[in-house]
Amino acid sequence: xxxxxxxxxxxxxxxxxxxxxxxxxxxxxxxxxxxxxxxxxxxxxxxxxxxxxxxxxxxxxxxxxxxxxxxxxxxxxxxxxxxxxxxxxxxxxxxxxxxxxxxxxxxxxxxxxxxx
Amino acid sequence: xxxxxxxxxxxxxxxxxxxxxxxxxxxxxxxxxxxxxxxxxxxxxxxxxxxxxxxxxxxxxxxxxxxxxxxxxxxxxxxxxxxxxxxxxxxxxxxxxxxxxxxxxxxxxx
Numbered sequence: 001x002x003x004x005x006x007x008x009x010x011x012x013x014x015x016x017x018x019x020x021x022x023x024x025x026x027x028x029x030x031x032x033x034x035x036x037x038x039x040x041x042x043x044x045x046x047x048x049x050x051x052x053x054x055x056x057x058x059x060x061x062x063x064x065x066x067x068x069x070x071x072x073x074x075x076x077x078x079x080x081x082x083x084x085x086x087x088x089x090x091x092x093x094x095x096x097x098x099x100x101x102x103x104x105x106x107x108x109x110x111x112x113x114x115x116x
Numbered sequence: 117x118x119x120x121x122x123x124x125x126x127x128x129x130x131x132x133x134x135x136x137x138x139x140x141x142x143x144x145x146x147x148x149x150x151x152x153x154x155x156x157x158x159x160x161x162x163x164x165x166x167x168x169x170x171x172x173x174x175x176x177x178x179x180x181x182x183x184x185x186x187x188x189x190x191x192x193x194x195x196x197x198x199x200x201x202x203x204x205x206x207x208x209x210x211x212x213x214x215x216x217x218x219x220x221x222x223x224x225x226x
Contacts, residue, residue, distance in 0.1 A: 035215065037217075044204065044217060044218070044219045044220045045153075045161065045204055045206070045217040045220070046217065047214055047215040047216070047217065050215075059213065059214075061214050061215075062212065062214065095160060095161075101166045101167070101170065101172075102151040102163055102166035102167070102206070103151065103153065103161070103163055103206065104163050104166075104172060106160040106161055106162070107160070108160060109160055
């Protein structure tokens, strides 16, 4: 079936970097955009950015530009997101999401905890 | 700063109808409508509708969406206990070049 499977939870110290992965299966990877959306504990959803797997084009939310990089590996149908210079405000569940007529398939989420 | 506005909470009785609102502007909701997502506690969000009035397969007909001007609405009829959840609207904003989410409405079914 169509699914996105994300990497496991991580704990990082302030100032560190983290790289998350999102492996797609059950559909043609290059035909659909993949977004990253995060949710801080007890808070709402926040769009981080978009990866267009066919050509590798990316776009980022204003507050993430310069600190987030999204890449993809078409041979493994995997999208990656690296977040640098982590602060406690980056503590959140990060979801990868397929876009097909909107956000139709969500990964299970990856909890990133930033703590000293 | 562009944003989508949702009331933070709503309470309705079992079997009643709930109408949730999402207000944006001509650069987002007013342009392409909104998508609606449902999120139960501890779970990933689920798409309920997109471009204001399209329902993915498998979504109950009790959920319907609409748009009037810059405001999108989600109507849930015959409320069930399982409808108790957080509901988010989302829309692309052409002025900031980003996807926006509303702050979410927590629906309580009494």
